[in-house]
Amino acid sequence: MFENIIKFTLKHEGGARITKDPKDPGGTTKFGISQRAHPKLDIENLTEEQATEIYKTEYWKPVTRGIDDKLDMVAFDSAVNCGVGRIKRWLPHAEFWKDLIAMRRSHYDLMIKQNPSLSKYAKGWENRVRDLEKFIKET
Numbered sequence: 001m002f003e004n005i006i007k008f009t010l011k012h013e014g015g016a017r018i019t020k021d022p023k024d025p026g027g028t029t030k031f032g033i034s035q036r037a038h039p040k041l042d043i044e045n046l047t048e049e050q051a052t053e054i055y056k057t058e059y060w061k062p063v064t065r066g067i068d069d070k071l072d073m074v075a076f077d078s079a080v081n082c083g084v085g086r087i088k089r090w091l092p093h094a095e096f097w098k099d100l101i102a103m104r105r106s107h108y109d110l111m112i113k114q115n116p117s118l119s120k121y122a123k124g125w126e127n128r129v130r131d132l133e134k135f136i137k138e139t
Contacts (some may be wrong), residue, residue: 001139002060005073006052008135009080012128018044032080055080063087070097070136077132078104081125097136104129 013032026034031051059079064072074097079087
């Protein structure tokens, strides 16, 4: 299942496009992998294969259970977008993949409530969640 969801996630993380947004605390980013999180990596020359291995090791393995493929795929993409630690806290309360989707939406709502300036990201977050729902239903 990792092979299926990684393509979805890489697309939503910007693919091979290098970003250097001065407002992004992660710094230079490619394939969604940031310089801040990986200071020893040459982000600008990061390959898709290297990024995929990082995602498998740092996000897929820590949050997947191997019991429900759809739940695992939603947990993985949610970990990439919301953080591994947060998803580990949510998983005991998620019986189905839709439960994680609901938690993710609630998390975004809470973030915006606590910091209204984040509302500029709401449309993008919701689009990604909708795309994820569609992807999971089709898988």
